[in-house]
Amino acid sequence: AQTRLRHGHSLSHVWTKPRIRFLPIKPSSPSLMFLSSTGSMASNALGVYKTRGLINSHLLTAETYSLMATDITNTGASSANRDVGSNAAAVSGTPITIGGASNFNNAAITQAMADAKAGSLYYQSLTAKAAMTADIVNTVFTAGAYFGPAACTQSNVIYFDAEGDPDAVFVLNFGAAYAPAASSSNVLLNGAQANNIYITAVGAISTGANSNGMGTIMCDAAVTLGAGSNLTGRVLAHSAALTMSTNVITTPT
Helix, strand or coil: CHHHHHHHHHEEEEEEEEEEECCCCCCCCCCEEEEEECCECCCCCCCCCCCCCHHHHHHHHHHHHHHHHHEEEEEEEEEEEEEEEEEECEECCCCCCCCCCCECCCCCHHHHHHHHHHHHHHCCCCCCCECCCCEEEEEEEEEEEEECCCEEEEEEEEEEHHHCCCCCCCEEECCCEEEEEEEEEEEECCCCCCCEEEEEECCEEECCCCCCCEEEECCCEEEEECCCCCCEEEEEEEEEEEEECEEEEEECC
């Protein structure tokens, strides 16, 4: 059998055809929307549902970065525990506390940005198992790829449920902008790991003040991190600028 991907790619593997189902609403959490699928993947070289190592390999040299952008502007005391780089000579505004390498306007960041863009295109090519709503608040994502065909917001909490599998991978692809609201957060359930969450957007990504995000953000347009917002993951703005304001970026190793 073949899974047909966007942009004309295909992958041969043996699998049981997934069927999307919405799990019953739990009485204790009346507003949660569960996205899941029945069936199983017997073999999947893409590593979409399993195997962090396979899917992380698509970041190549960009994997070591906490932050990258064509230009980075910062105000306040921001920090990143791994590599930081941009096409500019330095961070504009207040310097960032950098725990890894600083690569500005050099061959290393040029290669890493090319790798990040290629990785973003890869994740965007994955076939979605379910569509996202205009506001993804209270959604419980299980392993797999999801697609939002238009601009999406996140007015409060979302959940990533690994269902006991620490290698479960989550991919959220937004066809336009993505805007988590102020004080919104992401919650990991049943062994889910921030390093296995990938978020791409064709439009801009703007996080609200004091929000707490999880995952690797890859964006074709500008990224703005709201004042006091934190991220466990990466911001790979491979084709546009990044604006920061008193943010803490913690990239898992």
